Amino acid sequence: MRRWTRIVVIVVLVATGALALLWTQQRRLIYFPAPGPVPSAAAVWSGARDVVIRTADGVDLGAWFFPAAQRGPAVVVFNGNGGDRSMRAALALALRRMGLSVLLFDYRGYGGNPGRPTEEGLATDARAARDWLAAQREVDxxxxxxFGESLGGAVAVGLAVVHPPAALILRSPFxxxxxxxxxxxxxxxxxxxxxxxxxxxxxxxxVDAPVLVIAGDRxxxxxxxxxxxxxxxxAEPKEFVLVPGAGHNDRALLDGRQMLDAIEGFLGHTSLPGT
Incomplete structure (x- = not known):
């Protein structure tokens, strides 16, 4: 009997230790930031600008701004949980070709930015990015x-409740x-x-805005x-687009033709001039 008691105690201690480790280290399983540095925006497109966005709690976030040729609509991209803004450059260029100004930025702890990512921290970063973009002379x-990608979709939804956009695009949201x-x-x-x-x-x-959800069927x-x-x-109005054969990190869900056509058509339906 004592032997079984010892075994039970050992199992409980091991399980408790494993859960404690998971509790303290769980953010390492959620956020996978590329440490940086990130190249200059000009390396992607000669007209792009390197900018720094200051958050309400004093964190400086590196960002790239791709201004459109004339004042009009703009997109802020909320990244997923991995990498940095350089991985979304192809998306930014494709959106700009639609006549949109585009802001790519990295959350705290990503792309060489100070701080550590948390849900509250990313929400603060999102508000700062949105406010910065809205203040630019090229932007209405x-x-x-x-535009929210995966985890960034959740960040975008949270922001959209407080600051409704003209349109909300969610790629692979949960x-x-x-x-x-x-x-x-x-x-x-x-x-x-x-x-x-x-x-x-x-x-x-x-969310009081038209919503487009894009997902891959693989x-x-x-x-x-x-x-x-x-x-x-x-709520309506909303559209759902399923990209056949596309996995979570496939190129089809970065700047694939079907996804881009869906975005352009959706923005056209929302009556955003210049798109």
């Missing part, structure tokens, strides 16, 4: 578009981080352990079903 602040975690870590009590939760499913119905990071559930919870 009444025609701002938010219902909540807990739902994604439950898919990949079914044996762990993810819903009870998460510090950063990104509950887009609880927010999306309060996404093994964010299952298509989660993107579809988020779309179903959004």
């Amino acid at each position: 602040p009444g025609r701002l578009v938010y 219902t909540s981080l807990a739902d994604v975690g439950a898919v990949h870590f079914r044996w762990l009590p993810v819903r009870h352990l998460l510090i950063d939760r990104y509950p887009s499913i609880d927010r999306i119905a309060d 996404d093994d990071i964010v299952p298509t079903g989660l993107s579809r559930r988020l779309f179903d919870a959004a």
Whole structure:
């Protein structure tokens, strides 16, 4: 009996230690920042500008601005959980060819920026990026578009509730981080352990803007079903586009023709002049 008691105690201690480790290190499993440095914007396009965005809590964020030829609508891109803004350069150039000014920026802790990423920190970064873009002379602040990629989709949804955009584009979005975690870590009590939760499913119905959701049918990071559930919870007007054969990080979901055509058509439907 004593032997079994010892075994039970050991198992409990090991399990407790594993859960404690997961609790303290969980953000390392959520955020995968490229440390930088990031090249100059001019290396991507001669007309692009390197800029610095100061957040409300005093963090300086590196960014690239791609101004359109004339004043008009603009897009701020909210990155996913990995890499840095240089990985989204092709998207920015494609959007600019549609007549849009584009802002690419890195969250705190990404691309050589100071700080560490958290849900609250990314929300603060998003507000600063939006405010900076709205203040540019090339931009009509009444025609701002938010583009959120994966985790950035949750950041964009949170911002859209507080500061409604002219249009909201979500690429591979999820219902909540807990739902994604439950898919990949079914044996762990993810819903009870998460510090950063990104509950887009609880927010999306309060977004007062046209919504476009784009998903790949071979996404093994964010299952298509989660993107579809988020779309179903959004208010009208809204559109859903499924890109066949596309996985989460495939080029088709960066600047693929079907995705770009869907974006251009969607923005045209929202009556954004210049698109």
